[in-house]
Amino acid sequence: MALTLCFLLLLGLCGTTVSEGLPSPTKSPDVLEFELPAMNYETKDSYDAGPIGGLFQMVRVFLHVVQPNPFPEDTLRKILQEKFDISADYEKIISYEIGIIICAVLGLLFIILMPLVGFCFGLCRCCNKCGGEMHQRQKKNGTCLRKYFAVSLLVICILISIGIVYGFVANHHLKTRMERTRNLTDSNFKDLRTLLHGTPAQIDYILGQYTTTKERAFSDLDNIKSLLGSGIHEQLKPKVVPVLEDIKAMAEAIKETKEALLNVNSTLDQLKKSTAQLNTSLSKVKGDLEQSLNDPVCTVPPAAATCNDIRTSLSQLDYNNNLGQLPSLDEHIDRVNNILRTNLSSQVQKGYKSFNDIPEMVQNQTTDLISGIKSTLNSIGSNIGNISKQIPIQDKLSNFMDYINSTETYIHRSLPTLEEYDSYRWLGGLVACCLLTLIVIFFYLGLLCGTFGYDQNATPTRRGCISNTGGVFLMVGVGVSFLFCWILMAIVVVTFVVGGNVEKLVCEPYQNRKLFQVLDTPYLLNENWKFYLSGMVFNKPDINLTFEQVYRDCKENKGIYATLKLENSYNISEHLNIQDYTGNIINDFENMQVNIDNVVLLDEAGRKHLLDFNSSGIDKIDYDAYLAAVNKTPGELNLSLFADNLEAKANDLPQGNLKQSLKSTAETIRTIYHDQVIPLEQSMNTAYKTIQELKHNSSGLPARVTNILSSLDSAQDFLIKHVSSVIVQEMKKYGNTIIGYFEHYLQWVKISITEHMAACKPVATALDSAVDVFLCSYITDPVNLFWFGIGKATIFLLPAIIFAVKLAKYYRRMDSEDVYDE
Numbered sequence: 001m002a003l004t005l006c007f008l009l010l011l012g013l014c015g016t017t018v019s020e021g022l023p024s025p026t027k028s029p030d031v032l033e034f035e036l037p038a039m040n041y042e043t044k045d046s047y048d049a050g051p052i053g054g055l056f057q058m059v060r061v062f063l064h065v066v067q068p069n070p071f072p073e074d075t076l077r078k079i080l081q082e083k084f085d086i087s088a089d090y091e092k093i094i095s096y097e098i099g100i101i102i103c104a105v106l107g108l109l110f111i112i113l114m115p116l117v118g119f120c121f122g123l124c125r126c127c128n129k130c131g132g133e134m135h136q137r138q139k140k141n142g143t144c145l146r147k148y149f150a151v152s153l154l155v156i157c158i159l160i161s162i163g164i165v166y167g168f169v170a171n172h173h174l175k176t177r178m179e180r181t182r183n184l185t186d187s188n189f190k191d192l193r194t195l196l197h198g199t200p201a202q203i204d205y206i207l208g209q210y211t212t213t214k215e216r217a218f219s220d221l222d223n224i225k226s227l228l229g230s231g232i233h234e235q236l237k238p239k240v241v242p243v244l245e246d247i248k249a250m251a252e253a254i255k256e257t258k259e260a261l262l263n264v265n266s267t268l269d270q271l272k273k274s275t276a277q278l279n280t281s282l283s284k285v286k287g288d289l290e291q292s293l294n295d296p297v298c299t300v301p302p303a304a305a306t307c308n309d310i311r312t313s314l315s316q317l318d319y320n321n322n323l324g325q326l327p328s329l330d331e332h333i334d335r336v337n338n339i340l341r342t343n344l345s346s347q348v349q350k351g352y353k354s355f356n357d358i359p360e361m362v363q364n365q366t367t368d369l370i371s372g373i374k375s376t377l378n379s380i381g382s383n384i385g386n387i388s389k390q391i392p393i394q395d396k397l398s399n400f401m402d403y404i405n406s407t408e409t410y411i412h413r414s415l416p417t418l419e420e421y422d423s424y425r426w427l428g429g430l431v432a433c434c435l436l437t438l439i440v441i442f443f444y445l446g447l448l449c450g451t452f453g454y455d456q457n458a459t460p461t462r463r464g465c466i467s468n469t470g471g472v473f474l475m476v477g478v479g480v481s482f483l484f485c486w487i488l489m490a491i492v493v494v495t496f497v498v499g500g501n502v503e504k505l506v507c508e509p510y511q512n513r514k515l516f517q518v519l520d521t522p523y524l525l526n527e528n529w530k531f532y533l534s535g536m537v538f539n540k541p542d543i544n545l546t547f548e549q550v551y552r553d554c555k556e557n558k559g560i561y562a563t564l565k566l567e568n569s570y571n572i573s574e575h576l577n578i579q580d581y582t583g584n585i586i587n588d589f590e591n592m593q594v595n596i597d598n599v600v601l602l603d604e605a606g607r608k609h610l611l612d613f614n615s616s617g618i619d620k621i622d623y624d625a626y627l628a629a630v631n632k633t634p635g636e637l638n639l640s641l642f643a644d645n646l647e648a649k650a651n652d653l654p655q656g657n658l659k660q661s662l663k664s665t666a667e668t669i670r671t672i673y674h675d676q677v678i679p680l681e682q683s684m685n686t687a688y689k690t691i692q693e694l695k696h697n698s699s700g701l702p703a704r705v706t707n708i709l710s711s712l713d714s715a716q717d718f719l720i721k722h723v724s725s726v727i728v729q730e731m732k733k734y735g736n737t738i739i740g741y742f743e744h745y746l747q748w749v750k751i752s753i754t755e756h757m758a759a760c761k762p763v764a765t766a767l768d769s770a771v772d773v774f775l776c777s778y779i780t781d782p783v784n785l786f787w788f789g790i791g792k793a794t795i796f797l798l799p800a801i802i803f804a805v806k807l808a809k810y811y812r813r814m815d816s817e818d819v820y821d822e
Helices: 002-019 050-066 073-081 090-126 142-179 181-222 224-293 303-317 330-340 344-356 358-365 367-390 393-453 465-511 514-519 532-538 547-555 578-590 604-614 623-631 639-652 657-699 701-721 723-756 761-795 797-811
Strands: none
Touching: 050 090, 050 142, 050 465, 050 761, 073 090, 073 514, 090 465, 090 761, 142 181, 142 393, 142 761, 142 797, 181 224, 181 367, 181 393, 181 723, 181 761, 224 303, 224 358, 224 657, 224 701, 224 723, 303 639, 358 367, 393 465, 393 761, 393 797, 465 514, 465 761, 465 797, 514 547, 547 761, 639 657, 701 723, 761 797
16 A cells, blocks of 8 residues: 555656656757666566466466456446445345355355364264274175275375465465565665656756757857858859869960960971071082082093983982971960960969858858857756756655655564564464374374285284274374364465455456556546546546556556656647747848858959950961971981982992092981981971961860850859859758757657656556565465465365274274174
């Protein structure tokens, strides 16, 4: 009863506590994760009787046979409503209890009749009646009867012994379980204290997590540059960066164009010089040959023919190249140099800097706003802290803790008395079992001595001492049975009536929760309250709050808020309206103004730079003329072959100055070929490729510049006209992230309070410990097994007495016997 009252008081305490508490709910992005401190309890939520549980179940089956009627819910409700006045419902009570009543009446008849029967039986035997005469008539089936009586008595003694074992086991089990009551009580009270101490810790943890949430939000607010500013920057990158990259590439292209022009111009100058030098050398060689051919030897055949051949081949030494007629590229180079005086690359870097300064601009423009949001968050934290101080949980807990302490003190003070009484009970049970043991030992000794001492050849008057002792033991057992069996039956009847009704009216309906259904009957416990529990907790008896539902929820370790339906007293959803806490912050973010329309990707000087380059005329240079000029290589002269032919013809001439002169000239031509023609040819090939590449690159420059300027105008226009939509989008995303922390926190608080905080499993465990474990498992089950075993043994004493009296005639030494004359 004390634990039940403790259960009800804890419900009331938790109702007051949570109804005055503050809320919080959500779960945040992946970053913020909260978990209530776990509570560890000692008491097991289930009880296992062990191997003896099979015996308990056997007794329950017997009780079901004796009392098969279902739990009388309606009858019990009427009795409670009529203040235990059973006069109007006694017929239903008798109908329900008929099985137990019949067994009890039979037991009472046993108690009354057995002493009378024993008394009459004793008087009858004293009068040499009822088998008291020490004379045994000889019968033909005497041997069979003796064996039948012995076997029957042995079987009955075995059955009695089993009942006695049940009694000893039940008596010992009850004693050991009573010794464990103190530990069971201590563990339950410890779990209740854990619940009471852990609940404030859970509340403190819930409130403390606001600081964690706020610090996370402060961190994001301090990092607005990298979060919001960089977000805007990243959104604009696809539109802005490609344009800047194109301008940067164009700046490099302009520089490369200048370098290419300088290279081509320098190469052409060098080619002109090399060509002039080659022409000079060839002219000199040609003049030397003409002079040598004026030698008189050339007038004398056949040398004259050779000289004429040489004279006609001198035209091969003529090399005509129009490189000198090509215009100089200096004018174009000067234009490019004038353009490059404005550093386009630096202009592009300024554009990059202006664009990359967007996060810094966002941070600078939101400094005051961030300070305001932080102040708002601090004020919310102060409000939550103030609300937590207004919860009178410490006073309530101290009051309830005092009750728990006083209850525990009372139980501990009462336990020694209970243990003392239990020791008396244990001693009484032991005496009862020992009396039955003594009786059955007499029967066993009688059977042992009578069976092994019996001599078939001995006449009834000459039976041996051992056989006679066996018969005496049997009769002593009969006498002791008559003396004490009615006392044993009285114990059986009392324990049977009490234990059987407790099992059927308390234990079974508690386990199937029909007992809770009776208690939940409207207007039963209080005629003015429809639901007693809600009337006690909320003083609102119309709220559907039942004992069965509370017990079930506590058994499932649900929180007190959901278990007691405390939303009827303190609606946490109303007090945790997210808009009440985040409305100002949302307004601040909506009113946030960020202006980045002063970002200039390329100033007017840079634009003029591109336009000037576009009109520089690089693409209008007559590259084909240059390519045609440098494509006419001196390799066409084939000076090496000319020298070989000249030397061969000189060999045809007679020895003399002319021959030597021609050979010397041939060697000179070879030298010119290797030293001037081959390098010049290589330089002209290189110049051809360079001019060709310059032509290719310059051909697309105007269109490229036009496209760049168009993209630049588009990007700049986007920054001016449409960047506000990007800012609003990123602002909303950033604001949702900040507010999401608090929405997550508030949602988590709501879930924690409604489902997890102050989980009341120790209350259900304490109630189970009081009723299911202590009353039913510790006491009722062993008591029922005790009366079952002792009752069984006592009932079997009746046939045992009959067979023992019958069998004693065959073992005892008679005073006379039948004599037959031959």
